[in-house]
Amino acid sequence: MMKKGVAEIDQVVGKNRLLQESDIRNLPYLQAIVKESLRLHPMVPVIQRLSSQDCTVGGYHIPANTTTFINVWSLNRDPTHRENPFKFMPERYKENQVDVRGQHFQLLPFGGGRRLCPGTSLGLLTVLTTLGAIIQCFEWKTGKNESLATVDMEEGIGFTLPRANPLVCIPVARFDPIPLSV
Numbered sequence: 001m002m003k004k005g006v007a008e009i010d011q012v013v014g015k016n017r018l019l020q021e022s023d024i025r026n027l028p029y030l031q032a033i034v035k036e037s038l039r040l041h042p043m044v045p046v047i048q049r050l051s052s053q054d055c056t057v058g059g060y061h062i063p064a065n066t067t068t069f070i071n072v073w074s075l076n077r078d079p080t081h082r083e084n085p086f087k088f089m090p091e092r093y094k095e096n097q098v099d100v101r102g103q104h105f106q107l108l109p110f111g112g113g114r115r116l117c118p119g120t121s122l123g124l125l126t127v128l129t130t131l132g133a134i135i136q137c138f139e140w141k142t143g144k145n146e147s148l149a150t151v152d153m154e155e156g157i158g159f160t161l162p163r164a165n166p167l168v169c170i171p172v173a174r175f176d177p178i179p180l181s182v
Contacts, residue, residue: 004029009136018177019132021125030132032090034124035100038109040088045073045161047111072108073161081106100124137175143168
């Protein structure tokens with residue numbers, strides 16, 4: 001997975017300059033990596049809403065002014081919407097143009113509708129640009145000097161789904177965008 005991201009960035013950006021915001025639209029695999037990361041590890045596992053009017057959802061009557069909870073964690077892992085829902089597969093977004101801005105209910109990392117997170121666009125652009133630069137500039141090893149394919153992504157207990165085990169990574173320079181020659 002990381003090799004595909006590196007190859008895409010090298011092809012689009014090249015090796016003579018650092019990735020910029022304007023490059024993001026030409027990096028679909030990088031975008032897919034971020035979508036898949038947000039799907040498997042949403043910022044919060046549950047979203048709370050208040051129903052504004054009477055409605056029926058899944059055969060259940062929901063009266064107006066009822067507090068409802070949307071299990072984002074479960075929606076993101078629903079096998080009716082995707083194959084191998086517990087496996088990290090950015091390729092699933094190659095042909096599937098799912099929007100993370102609340103229009104596709106099988107992926108709601110920022111909520112949806114009128115209550116969509118106001119920082120969604122800024123957050124996505126920041127994450128995409130930062131992750132792209134990190135992938136472009138470094139190769140990564142775990143603290144045990146193994147490849148990142150062996151990283152334990154087990155979730156711990158907590159409101160924001162912290163990691164069960166700490167991740168220690170060692171960056172190995174691959175590209176130096178700011179040569180420090182004296």
